[in-house]
Amino acid sequence: MNVQLSHPDTNLFAEIQITGSKSESNRALILKALYPSISLSNLSNSDDTSVLQKVLSAKEGTVDIHHAGTAMRFLTAYFASREGVEVVLTGSSRMQERPIKLLVDALKMLGAEISYLNEEGFPPIKITGKKFQKSSVRVQANISSQYISALMLIGASLPEGLSINLEGPVTSAPYINMTLELLHYFEIEAEFEGQLITIQPKNKVQAKTFEIESDWSSASYYFSIAALGKQAQLNLKNYKQESLQGDSNIIPIYKEFGIETSFTANEIQLLKNTSKKPKSLHLDLQNMPDLAQTIAVTCLGLGIGCELKGLHTLKIKETDRLVALKNELEKFGAVVEITNNSLSLAACAILKENIEVETYNDHRMAMAFAPLALKVPLTIKDAGVVSKSYPEFWEDLESIGFSVEKV
């Protein structure tokens, strides 16, 4: 399904309820599998969470987790540490290109039995669950924080807990902190100091409900909409000031574009009534990699340039996001340069109309480019990709006045 999008740029006033954070949901579901006394509310209805939830009870056979990176990494650690389990974990063709060796090597240090079925270092992998006896690992920390979160999630279920030595610079650190905060919520003793994470063993946790906050990465598209519209008042439900999600740090970034964000009891309000914008934007996004596409497209739409760095993890996500961004931004008339870890967009005064945006099986390519319809009509190809994290995205855009025509 492709969608043709346009917007008259009036009436950006609405209240929207975005589904729960997929990062929080997928962590919480692993913890719930380890500690059944845990209850959850506002669980994400994304594909990535549904697939993780569905396969958590698998004991044998082949488990296909499609495009879901966190599910792949978290389940690898989970199954490897469950004695008696014998599963093959596989995924989409892109998932089979996303590296998992660092996590597998760390799990092997703990006593895991895991083998590669095709290419060394990549899914599919065969896991024979074991009772781990060791309690200390080292892992390189600059490729993906998901490996570290995967280890942290099973840490307290091991007989002696777990200490994780992080080697080198730590990328996507807020996601590690999110995992840590979740452990703390369930009264699991855990620390993250410098290059060392330590987790104390815990057999049981007290019955407690964890309320998942709505997804801040998904909220980013509304920040972009507010920035690109003339005026906006968008209320997003189920957000809080003390968020566990690092992408909530989008607030000061979009303040530069005149978006004032305020919190009420259980919502955020994005308010735009001035047309403020910086001459250009310079950001290091290594702590917020999932915002890179949103921000690059906002800058394109506002006719300003940007220099985004800290983007080395983008090459191994749902697609090579640096290449995908360059290809699609340039279709609109932009000039873009990329390296292995940065993107530079030159200010582009006039946008080409009726461009067809390819999405490369990447939900964020679809959602990041959609707000540009406030400036020029465009088509998003393979628009169903949004279900990876935010299945109601197109309906919600319609509710704020976008014309979303299936073609």
Ligand SMILES: O=C(O)C1=C[C@@H](OP(=O)(O)O)[C@@H](O)[C@H](O)C1
């Ligand atoms: O732990 C998580 O929930 C995530 C960590 C990040 O990945 P990396 O650590 O690979 O950058 C992020 O991009 C992804 O969308 C979700």
Ligand SMILES: C=C(OP(=O)(O)O)C(=O)O
């Ligand atoms: C990178 C992402 O997800 P994952 O790595 O879990 O597939 C994302 O949602 O942007």
